[in-house]
Amino acid sequence: MDVLIVPDPGAVAREAAAAVIAGLRRADGDVVLGLATGSSPLGLYRELARLAAEGTLDLTAATGFALDEYVGLPSGHPQSYRKVLLREVCAVTGLPPERLHVPNGSATELDALEWAAAAYEDEIRAAGGVDVQVLGIGGNGHLGFNEPGSSLASRTRVKRLAERTRRDNARFFERPEDVPTHCLTQGLGTILEARRLVLVATGEAKAAAVAAALEGPLTASCPASVLQWHPDAVVVIDEAAAAGLRHRNYYDAAALGLHPTG
Ligand code: F6R
Numbered sequence: 001m002d003v004l005i006v007p008d009p010g011a012v013a014r015e016a017a018a019a020v021i022a023g024l025r026r027a028d029g030d031v032v033l034g035l036a037t038g039s040s041p042l043g044l045y046r047e048l049a050r051l052a053a054e055g056t057l058d059l060t061a062a063t064g065f066a067l068d069e070y071v072g073l074p075s076g077h078p079q080s081y082r083k084v085l086l087r088e089v090c091a092v093t094g095l096p097p098e099r100l101h102v103p104n105g106s107a108t109e110l111d112a113l114e115w116a117a118a119a120y121e122d123e124i125r126a127a128g129g130v131d132v133q134v135l136g137i138g139g140n141g142h143l144g145f146n147e148p149g150s151s152l153a154s155r156t157r158v159k160r161l162a163e164r165t166r167r168d169n170a171r172f173f174e175r176p177e178d179v180p181t182h183c184l185t186q187g188l189g190t191i192l193e194a195r196r197l198v199l200v201a202t203g204e205a206k207a208a209a210v211a212a213a214l215e216g217p218l219t220a221s222c223p224a225s226v227l228q229w230h231p232d233a234v235v236v237i238d239e240a241a242a243a244g245l246r247h248r249n250y251y252d253a254a255a256l257g258l259h260p261t262g
Contacts, residue, residue, distance in 0.1 A: 013043030023196035034133030049092035133194035154187030211244030
């Protein structure tokens, strides 16, 4: 696991974009990008958009896979993750909207949602897997919408959102009661199969979750701790989000690379 601690959210966006692009460069053929939503990756997506606009990055043949989707939002709701990713990624980076995959959370029956979850796993597999998965972290340590207690081997499925997650996400909705109670989320086992993970976090509200994920035990109580199990996880955080880390000096030294003076 590489941990990069940088001064501010702008630097997080730039370093995370560099980590994403380095991961995509290793891909065989057309690239497959896994996309988180929420506030954390927005700066990273703007940076990818800037690089695409200046011609340094070409995502016009890329495929995107959302990490998760709410269940039960009316189709076209501005906070559905399909809409968010069309707006924040496809419209600005050149990733074609028709190559954006999002779990279908429109069904109301459990059977149909379970079918949609299994179909999503098939879509990821058919695309050859995810080259780089962008991730945020919940204040309670969730990854995707894998809330505390999620199986470390879980696949895409229906999950109930934790009350804390619903409260945290109420800022995106008109009224707190409008936040859906359920979602479809890639499982932790699904996420672990991506060839590179790039997690971004900023601000002191994430410091405890970041410390638990990076330096606590590997446990379902902190789903983001599965990063420790992944062979190519890059964590890019600002000073505030790094405040709880005990091995800070080591991360900073390791980030200097093999030839720190050369
Ligand atoms: C988003 C997702 C969540 C968020 C997390 C942090 O697709 O699955 O895990 O990454 O809730 O959200 P923000 O970035 O809004 O603090």
